[in-house]
Amino acid sequence: MSAAPLATAGVSVLQLGAVMTGGPLLxxxxxxxxxxxxxxxxxxxxxxxxxxxxLAGKERIHAGNSSAVLPLAPLVLIAATAAAVAIAPxxxxxxxxxxxxxxxxxxxxxxxxxxxxxxxxxxxxTAFGGMGxxxxxxxxxLAEPALLVAVLALSIQAGSSNLPHIVLATLxxxxxxxxxxxxxxxxxxxxxxxxxxxxxxVDNPSTHLELTMIHExxxxxxxxxxxxxxxxxxxxxxxxxxxxxxxxxxxWGIAAAASVPRVVLGLxxxxxxxxxxxxxxxxxxxxxxxxxxxxxxxxxxxxxxLAILAVVTGLVVTP
Amino acid sequence: xxxxxxxxxxxxxxxxxxxxxxxxxxxxxPAAAVLTAAACVASFAAAAGVLVSGGTIRVxxxxxLPLTGVTLSLDPLGAxxxxxxxxxxxxxxxxxxxxxxxxxxxxxxxxxxxxxxxSLLLVPAAASIATFMAAWExxxxxxxxxxxxxHRRPEARDAAQWYAVMTHAxxxxxxxxxxxxxxxxxxxxxxxxxxxxxxxxxxxxxxAFVLALAGFASKAGAVPLHVWLPRAHPExxxxxxxxxxxxxxxxGIYGIVRxxxxxxxxxxxxxxxxxxxxxxxxxxxxxxxxxxxxxxKRLLAxxxxxxxxxxxxxxxxxxxxxxxxxxxxxxxxxxxxxxxxMNHSAFKGCLFLGAGSVQHAAGTxxxxxxxxxxxxxxxxxxxxxxxxxxxxxxxxxxxxxxxWLLLQGFLRGFSAHSAATATALLAGVAALALxxxxxxxxxxxxxxxxxxxxxxxxxxxxxxxxxxxxxxxMALLAVPCVVLGVIxxxxxxxxxxxxxxxxxGAPPDPLxxxxxxxxxxxxxxxxxxxxxxxxxxxxVLAWALVRVRVRARARRTEAWGCGRELQTARMQYTATSFAxxxxxxxxxxxxxxxxxxxxHLAESRYFEDALRYHSRIDDAVERGWYRPLIGLASxxxxxxxxxxNGSMHRYLGYGxxxxxxxxxxxx
Numbered sequence: 004m005s006a007a008p009l010a011t012a013g014v015s016v017l018q019l020g021a022v023m024t025g026g027p028l029l030x031x032x033x034x035x036x037x038x039x040x041x042x043x044x045x046x047x048x049x050x051x052x053x054x055x056x057x058l059a060g061k062e063r064i065h066a067g068n069s070s071a072v073l074p075l076a077p078l079v080l081i082a083a084t085a086a087a088v089a090i091a092p093x094x095x096x097x098x099x100x101x102x103x104x105x106x107x108x109x110x111x112x113x114x115x116x117x118x119x120x121x122x123x124x125x126x127x128x129t130a131f132g133g134m135g136x137x138x139x140x141x142x143x144x145l146a147e148p149a150l151l152v153a154v155l156a157l158s159i160q161a162g163s164s165n166l167p168h169i170v171l172a173t174l175x176x177x178x179x180x181x182x183x184x185x186x187x188x189x190x191x192x193x194x195x196x197x198x199x200x201x202x203x204x205v206d207n208p209s210t211h212l213e214l215t216m217i218h219e220x221x222x223x224x225x226x227x228x229x230x231x232x233x234x235x236x237x238x239x240x241x242x243x244x245x246x247x248x249x250x251x252x253x254x255w256g257i258a259a260a261a262s263v264p265r266v267v268l269g270l271x272x273x274x275x276x277x278x279x280x281x282x283x284x285x286x287x288x289x290x291x292x293x294x295x296x297x298x299x300x301x302x303x304x305x306x307x308x309l310a311i312l313a314v315v316t317g318l319v320v321t322p
Numbered sequence: 323x324x325x326x327x328x329x330x331x332x333x334x335x336x337x338x339x340x341x342x343x344x345x346x347x348x349x350x351x352p353a354a355a356v357l358t359a360a361a362c363v364a365s366f367a368a369a370a371g372v373l374v375s376g377g378t379i380r381v382x383x384x385x386x387l388p389l390t391g392v393t394l395s396l397d398p399l400g401a402x403x404x405x406x407x408x409x410x411x412x413x414x415x416x417x418x419x420x421x422x423x424x425x426x427x428x429x430x431x432x433x434x435x436x437x438x439x440x441s442l443l444l445v446p447a448a449a450s451i452a453t454f455m456a457a458w459e460x461x462x463x464x465x466x467x468x469x470x471x472x473h474r475r476p477e478a479r480d481a482a483q484w485y486a487v488m489t490h491a492x493x494x495x496x497x498x499x500x501x502x503x504x505x506x507x508x509x510x511x512x513x514x515x516x517x518x519x520x521x522x523x524x525x526x527x528x529x530a531f532v533l534a535l536a537g538f539a540s541k542a543g544a545v546p547l548h549v550w551l552p553r554a555h556p557e558x559x560x561x562x563x564x565x566x567x568x569x570x571x572x573x574g575i576y577g578i579v580r581x582x583x584x585x586x587x588x589x590x591x592x593x594x595x596x597x598x599x600x601x602x603x604x605x606x607x608x609x610x611x612x613x614x615x616x617x618x619k620r621l622l623a624x625x626x627x628x629x630x631x632x633x634x635x636x637x638x639x640x641x642x643x644x645x646x647x648x649x650x651x652x653x654x655x656x657x658x659x660x661x662x663x664m665n666h667s668a669f670k671g672c673l674f675l676g677a678g679s680v681q682h683a684a685g686t687x688x689x690x691x692x693x694x695x696x697x698x699x700x701x702x703x704x705x706x707x708x709x710x711x712x713x714x715x716x717x718x719x720x721x722x723x724x725x726w727l728l729l730q731g732f733l734r735g736f737s738a739h740s741a742a743t744a745t746a747l748l749a750g751v752a753a754l755a756l757x758x759x760x761x762x763x764x765x766x767x768x769x770x771x772x773x774x775x776x777x778x779x780x781x782x783x784x785x786x787x788x789x790x791x792x793x794x795x796m797a798l799l800a801v802p803c804v805v806l807g808v809i810x811x812x813x814x815x816x817x818x819x820x821x822x823x824x825x826x827g828a829p830p831d832p833l834x835x836x837x838x839x840x841x842x843x844x845x846x847x848x849x850x851x852x853x854x855x856x857x858x859x860x861x862v863l864a865w866a867l868v869r870v871r872v873r874a875r876a877r878r879t880e881a882w883g884c885g886r887e888l889q890t891a892r893m894q895y896t897a898t899s900f901a902x903x904x905x906x907x908x909x910x911x912x913x914x915x916x917x918x919x920x921x922h923l924a925e926s927r928y929f930e931d932a933l934r935y936h937s938r939i940d941d942a943v944e945r946g947w948y949r950p951l952i953g954l955a956s957x958x959x960x961x962x963x964x965x966x967n968g969s970m971h972r973y974l975g976y977g978x979x980x981x982x983x984x985x986x987x988x989x
Binding site for chain 2: 059065067070078079082086090105122126133148155165300318
């Protein structure tokens, strides 16, 4: 590692700041696109940030029968997501701890956050919390394998599961972006992003009907600053997933060195790429209806099969 | 020095068994516990010495077993299993000292538990057919008798029957395999067999491997030979089930590695592809049943099937790569498999001990009747939680480190360019990926339904914390879950040495030195210690973020009830309802029996009087494969009974007929 530790640490902090503000803004952008498509003016894009600030100043309220898990879960969610953001190559290929930025680490850090939130859903001992946790874990149990195998397909192509290594190898071999295994893995990952981020064909983040809720049902008992943390955690997760998809499948613009102009450029390009994907996701969301719960396994198993096919084509095509 | 430690350890274990059986009621449990723990410490030291120095301890005594003598030889491969058993054994003896169940305080149980632990320590050190089979049978019989301490319950008797049949069929298969390998070896020590087996014809070698695989895979709980495991492990008392899942199943893996890689020297590709296939079937089947089960100990038992499946995939991949001439890749896969064995023993031992405490405190192990135990058993719940996070492979706990190594093994194995191996690896990857999510669902259910929420029954509400000795036993196993997760690199050189012994030759070290895990010659690195630091920093910062703006203590109010005024514990999701969506998704594999009885009021068919719903998930392998076999055996018994009707004339007739046939044949 030739890059100064201070510069790489700076990149990590910058990435953290970018995802912490960018995640909520992406949520706002998606809501805005949705509103426009439906013929409404919609709230301003920065509305999620305003909501977070409002929630952060409110009183802390816990459900009567809850234990220490309830206040602990948002912290674990934030810490796990933040750790993933700090090590992943988002703005620069040289974040601090970039050597330990393994793709599987990111996958399991995301799982750590999901498990914490699901346990929180069961903590208060209500019907809705259990329902949300059960559904979320069912969907997670099916999305997880697709994510893992898709990541493995990318790692096999690059010969390493180190994320900066994969990004750099893609930059060195631009033809990989159009290779069949990349395309198959991309489709699998996009389906997984819809599931992991709780977007429309899988879950509806803006529903107000408890019986159709998945993620919202788990966090019904949260209020005030802890709700702010949970919401921020979910928004950061979406930001991280979109940024990873952008950089793994279209890495151009990422800063290969830790110099200031390159990093600023990297930040701008990352914002543009994720905003474009978020817009696309929002358009897809508007054009689809939410699936019935027991139809979701079908699209997730399709994602799993696509990911397996990505590995297979990778083995057959690349000698 | 090391030989003295090993022999001394085994002697202490025997003394523990004697003390447990001979001393008066008050003294026997603590005396046996202290002696057994000392035996575990001594064996641990001996095995650690072997691993660090890379040497081998050899002991031979002609006096102990008549005719054959006892031959012990502890090499680095055996040492890994002795160390694992020693840690679980020490934790279990500590736990058993405080275990309040009367059945475990009897003379028989107090003597059998040290004997079981000693036999588990002895098996990996045995180095001749007679010594190995004696230790193996001692292990099987002592665990069977310990299982029968619950003989008043019909389920325990039933489980013991299944276990007895399966373990003896397995032992017979293993013995046959040894006979095939060593019939003319000119000695019955493993060294003699190894030298002789290389000259055997491929057909005999393959037959010997298949027989050994059947015997050892049934001990490891591999599907379809697992049927005894989800019955016996839950029915055994807490300390015994922890030993069975934490130490005994490992020895099945040990046997496969020892015979396949060691005695038979690697063998053929299809052997190892079979091992991978067994592993894939076990991993998927075990994970699915664990996700669907609502009985805490049954869930853990199926999760053992799942984890042993993952280990078998690693062992099979390692064997296949070794056959293909990829020594470094084979060593990596073997290190991953051995590490998974070690970690599984720690977290599953801890989970089973926790389940034992819960069963004792609440009087049931049915998750649907538990809930809210975090308040009643805080220490047990916290330790159970650590082990559960570890088994879900969540960073920074130990399960993640071994799963990462397995994934790296697969990732690299694909570069071996063999179609058959690549197909097996692909199946392994798919199984590993699918079990990951299912395991998370299973353990969110186990912890979330059992320890969080509100108590579902008065017994669960009245449960009290386990005795300090029991908590200490669990803590002893929770420590490696954290330590091996944060600094896994420290044990890697030792495991690499063991893998080298297992595979023969001297494969290059697959990992670079360091506290984290770094694959040699690549950029694949994971540093869990750094990751832990980042996670802790994140936790503290997020906590500060909440507390800086809002300083007041949290106000307690009622949970959201959708407008309902009354909320009771019965309204919570149960384990069954939690698992229902997954069960529905995997309906074709699990094939649950569902029954809905509706009875109507006499006055009108439009009004229901009562609804009764049954749902039960049986083991599909047991129902589809074993039941017909048992039916066949009992029909054959009926036929035999007809031939044997008690008539003296008929028996004389059989004798005469046999004589005539013999004369005709021999003439």
